[in-house]
């Protein structure tokens with residue numbers, strides 16, 4: 001046995017002695033019955049053991065050439081573990097706040113960092129990987145790069161694969177199986193306990209959810225079954241288009257000339273469910289361009305969303321929307337101004353006698369934006385009060401619409417190969433956005449428009465995102 005294996009064995013036995021590894025009938029955080037429970041919280045009462053653990057972790061980093069500018073413990077149990085490693089081995093530490101402060105600096109991540117810095121995640125026990133992903137997402141949102149996660153124990157219940165699928169490597173000091181072997185060989189557990197753990201593992205694989213307190217049935221409910229919950233007629237139309245075209249793609253055509261806008265629309269239209277425009281950025285925009293988009297939308301079956309993010313008093317929004325509503329089926333609206341803009345939009349849509357709807361901005365994808373949970377919740381409340389014209393929310397987290405199957409989640413910030421731009425945009429992979437973040441429709445802009453072949457790119461996003469949607473239902 002090598003010295004590092006001997007150290008690990010010793011550490012495992014000491015964890016057993018302090019009751020950090022328990023055997024009996026327990027229920028995990030994700031609601032599954034388990035014959036083994038790992039509770040490393042108590043380790044803070046054993047400073048010498050903390051010291052040994054920090055050495056073993058640092059040795060692992062060295063032997064496996066894992067390094068970064070900082071380490072970050074997943075709150076809360078891994079915080080003291082990361083602190084011990086940080087202090088003993090002089091590796092700067094970051095702390096992810098579970099709740100963003102509503103006063104002072106409102107920082108999500110405490111500590112000193114630069115955009116592009118690499119941070120190693122430290123966790124105590126991994127089951128599904130959900131808590132790790134929450135920490136990773138927050139670190140990524142401020143531009144920190146994550147590639148490696150070190151956990152003391154991997155319960156071997158799916159977390160490693162989930163993390164791998166999203167591009168992260170999980171390293172573990174112990175797996176549940178290796179712990180059982182050590183304890184059995186040291187006569188600490190009997191054969192029947194080893195067997196029950198083995199059976200339990202083969203029967204209990206879990207999938208990560210970003211917010212594991214919420215049993216989000218929306219994510220596993222097919223879109224066709226959500227039709228009956230939709231209160232806005234355009235939600236029904238959009239779902240039917242998505243299902244017919246097997247496309248949950250919204251393409252953002254952020255171009256500045258109408259020629260380019262129309263040419264890209266003709267190319268990409270057959271593969272998308274939604275076309276997103278910023279018509280106020282098109283320098284030669286005129287009514288005819290709008291009319292042509294409408295014709296193309298009928299011919300190629302997609303809806304048009306003008307991403308104007310209206311945010312003024314009702315009367316002003318009314319003037320703005322009157323112009324937009326002549327060609328766009330949908331418009332984005334900030335909830336900051338309250339009900340006024342929505343009342344006005346509903347009135348104008350009624351007057352036109354045509355189906356019109358809104359996507360409310362519940363969350364933004366850009367780094368440092370000022371939206372907090374309270375604002376997002378208030379936005380959802382507004383959406384529910386104006387359900388006859390609200391198709392859904394623009395948001396990033398799966399929990400926002402967890403109990404609102406009649407609203408669609410539109411999520412921007414998607415790129416197959418980039419993590420962001422240099423202007424604050426933050427990207428996630430299409431797979432992550434659909435399966436973990438809960439998007440019903442994903443918005444891709446430059447991932448398509450700046451690709452060497454936009455048509456091939458839109459087809460690839462469509463394929464990956466539809467597969468992810470089907471995967472989500474399983």
Ligand SMILES: O=c1ccn([C@@H]2O[C@H](COP(=O)(O)O)[C@@H](O)[C@H]2O)c(=O)[nH]1
Pocket residue numbers: 252254278307363364365366394412413414425443444445446447
């Ligand atoms: O939170 C938000 C809300 C809207 N957007 C818009 O989506 C596209 C994204 O374009 P990319 O080229 O894929 O970055 C763009 O039109 C934004 O205005 C967003 O990015 N984030």
